[in-house]
Amino acid sequence: MKKKILITFAIIIGVLFLSVAGYGLYLYKSVADTASEIHQPIDREPTRAINIEEKEPLSFLITGVDSRGNDHKGRSDTIIIMTVNPSKQSVKMLSLPRDTRTEIIGRGTIEKINHAYAYGGVExxxxxxxxxxxxxLDHYVSVNMEGFKELxxxxxxxxxxxxxxxxSGGFSFNEGEVFLSGDEALAYSRMRYEDPRGDFGRNDRQRQIVEAVIQEAAHIGSITKVSEILNVVGGSVKTDLTLDDMWDVQSNYREARHSVEQMQITGTGRKIDGTYYLEIPDEEVARVSGELRAHLGL
Incomplete structure (x- = not known):
């Protein structure tokens, strides 16, 4: 009996395209166990119905939370929207600065956008x-940033x-191509005070790391790496995707990872009642929204 299978694990950091060449049926159980461990359904009515078999464009909210262990509470200091369009074979990624001033739905207050996760979780x-x-937003992936470096x-x-x-963080990063370990990647993605673009530069580096993980995951060729990755993911990632969902996404959307566009959003920072906010003009929100909606075929 043929013992090689294609195993795909499509949720790392939000990223839904982790493809690993198969190493035997016994590994399937490890993948299934990890998928069960990270599966965390949400108490939220879906905004729309998506037919993955027909390769309809998908959207994901990826949050990076600075918490420890399996505790995924706290403010989401990394907020990335990812849209995937398989017919165009492309992915768009947008980072929302954590200080963005907006209405917190469910509370009726105007606050920093990253407060929403602290108040009411991913929903x-x-x-x-x-x-x-x-x-x-069709699905979510939440990543504990302390476990991110282990990944x-x-x-x-x-x-x-x-x-x-x-x-940053005790490390020096040269200009140009840089190879990063886990600790270095975390420091690289968190730096903002030395960046003249502040949070916007920080957001760019976060998206760089996410894209690098996508590409690296697609070429995993060691069973040892697969086992280590599954162990890390089990304690660091939560998603509403089931194993069947991941398998279907991999089968129908994986080619989109070859073209990843990093989107930008701009605004002006100012203090209101002593608190710093980033205010994004309505026309800028409309521009970004229109681009994402078009990519989703809306």
Whole structure:
């Protein structure tokens, strides 16, 4: 009996395209167990129905939460919207700065967008981002950032293109192509004070790391790496996707990972009652919303 299968694990950091060449039926159980461990349904009516078999465009909310262990509470300091269009074989990624001032849906207050996760978990975060950008969010992936560095290490590190030299977290990063370990990737993605673009530069580096993980995951060729990755993912990731969902996404959407576009959003920072906010003009929100909606075929 043929013992090689294609195993796909499509949820790392939100990213839904982790493809691993199969190493035997026994590995399927490890994947299934991990998928069960990270599966966390949400108490939220879906905004729309998506037919994955017909390859309809999908959207995801990826949140990076600075919490420890399996505790996925706290503010979502990393907020990434990812849309996947298989017919165009493309992915669009947009980072929302955590200080973005908007209405927190479910509370009726105007606050920083990252407060939504702290108040009401991923459900409130999805509702708030949907309202802000006027787009549907079909699924979510939440990543514990403390475990994120272990994921990068399990993959053997990632390579990014650094725009300028800087130091952060006890590490120095040269301009140009840089290879990063887990600790280095975390420091690289968190730096903002030395960046003249502040949070916007930080967001770019976060998306760089996410894209690098996508590409590295698609070329995993070691059973040892697969086992390490599954162990890390089990304690660091939560998603509403089931194993069957992941399998279907992999089968129908994996080619889209070859074209990843990093979108930008701009605004103006100012203090209101002593609190710093980033205010994004309505026309800028409309521009970004229109681009994402078009990519989703809306």
């Amino acid at each position: 409130m975060a999805m509702d708030t981002v949907e309202n802000f950008l006027n787009i549907p 990068v290490d399990a993959m053997g590190g990632v390579t990014v293109e650094n725009a300028f030299a800087f130091s």
